Amino acid sequence: MAVGIVIVSHSARLAEGVAELAEQMSIGEVTIAVAGGTDDGSVGTSLDKVIAALQKAANPEGTLVLLDLGSAVMVTEMALEQLDPSERQNVIISTAPLVEGAVLAAVEASAGSTLAEVAEAANNGHEMPKGKPA
Amino acid sequence: MPVTHEDIQHWLLRSAQVLHENSAYLTQLDSAIGDADHGSNMDRGFTAVKAKIANLGDADIGTLLKTVGTTLVSTVGGASGPLYGTAFLRAGMASSGKQSLEATDVVALFDAALEGVRARGKAQAGEKTMLDALIPAIEAGKQVAEQSPIPQLLQTMAAAAEEGMKSTIEMVATKGRASYLGERSKGHQDPGATSCWLILQAFSDTMEAH
Numbered sequence: 001m002a003v004g005i006v007i008v009s010h011s012a013r014l015a016e017g018v019a020e021l022a023e024q025m026s027i028g029e030v031t032i033a034v035a036g037g038t039d040d041g042s043v044g045t046s047l048d049k050v051i052a053a054l055q056k057a058a059n060p061e062g063t064l065v066l067l068d069l070g071s072a073v074m075v076t077e078m079a080l081e082q083l084d085p086s087e088r089q090n091v092i093i094s095t096a097p098l099v100e101g102a103v104l105a106a107v108e109a110s111a112g113s114t115l116a117e118v119a120e121a122a123n124n125g126h127e128m129p130k131g132k133p134a
Numbered sequence: 135m136p137v138t139h140e141d142i143q144h145w146l147l148r149s150a151q152v153l154h155e156n157s158a159y160l161t162q163l164d165s166a167i168g169d170a171d172h173g174s175n176m177d178r179g180f181t182a183v184k185a186k187i188a189n190l191g192d193a194d195i196g197t198l199l200k201t202v203g204t205t206l207v208s209t210v211g212g213a214s215g216p217l218y219g220t221a222f223l224r225a226g227m228a229s230s231g232k233q234s235l236e237a238t239d240v241v242a243l244f245d246a247a248l249e250g251v252r253a254r255g256k257a258q259a260g261e262k263t264m265l266d267a268l269i270p271a272i273e274a275g276k277q278v279a280e281q282s283p284i285p286q287l288l289q290t291m292a293a294a295a296e297e298g299m300k301s302t303i304e305m306v307a308t309k310g311r312a313s314y315l316g317e318r319s320k321g322h323q324d325p326g327a328t329s330c331w332l333i334l335q336a337f338s339d340t341m342e343a344h
Contacts, residue, residue, distance in 0.1 A: 022251075037211075044171070044211020071213035076255055078207065078216055094139065 004057030012037035022106035062115030100125030164316035200226030224250030262305035264326035270298035288338035
């Protein structure tokens with residue numbers, strides 16, 4: 001089983017788009033669950049969606065959560081508080097940039113790496129080159 | 135005279151009204167330094183609160199406040215959801231089983247709310263957030279709780295919150311969406327501190343009628 005990935009975003013479309021890119025790298029071998037937008041589909045976050053995504057991606061190898069902006073951390077932490085302690089310790093909230101982090105995490109997870117290794121790989125997202133600085 | 139559970143219901147209804155009336159104003163503040171949804175978020179959240187508490191006629195104060203908390207978390211999609219949600223949940227926990235509150239209970243309730251917001255948002259004073267209204271309010275409340283009748287306590291707290299809210303104008307935001315504006319956030323009043331003051335003022339106005 002591969003480490004699971006959860007994408008939390010204020011935008012449903014953004015979450016799905018990031019998942020789409022990440023899935024290209026892991027091609028079905030990694031569960032990537034999304035929690036984007038509010039319950040009624042507007043911009044914002046949804047505790048229920050995050051809980052559902054965490055449950056979908058949950059597995060013995062652990063879960064890495066990638067998110068877009070700060071308030072997504074709060075709702076994710078609230079969701080984790082609702083899990084059992086045993087489920088909660090198996091989840092890491094990444095501070096990596098969303099897109100690069102998700103793509104790197106998907107690669108690492110599909111190689112069968114541990115949660116710690118997947119989290120570290122995602123952090124390399126801070127250094128992924130993208131053209132030259134202006 | 136203590137705060138009764140009917141007073142709490144009246145406070146919550148008044149808050150809903152005030153947040154509804156000030157929805158455009160809060161959104162305007164949030165447009166200047168945020169994502170322009172604070173007014174509609176708080177309006178939606180407290181409209182849902184109104185509906186929920188209508189069925190909680192005999193509930194104790196703890197239950198009322200916890201219900202507000204869970205309602206806000208599930209209806210307010212921005213940062214205010216987790217923040218105000220946690221605030222009311224903690225306030226509810228601090229007033230579990232109580233049918234009435236003395237002045238020191240009121241301060242304890244708000245203190246619990248404050249700790250909840252701090253733990254949830256990890257902000258401090260001076261970062262241009264709701265804490266800049268809430269912290270001064272609780273500090274002022276603690277000073278006078280032992281010797282004040284409740285209307286006076288709440289007036290003091292609301293006045294301190296108002297001053298705190300105004301002090302956010304000159305702050306540079308280092309938390310929340312406004313922090314993305316950096317120095318440009320200066321010169322604008324924080325929407326979260328504003329809604330916080332409005333809610334406290336609503337409590338004060340509710341008890342003043344006594």
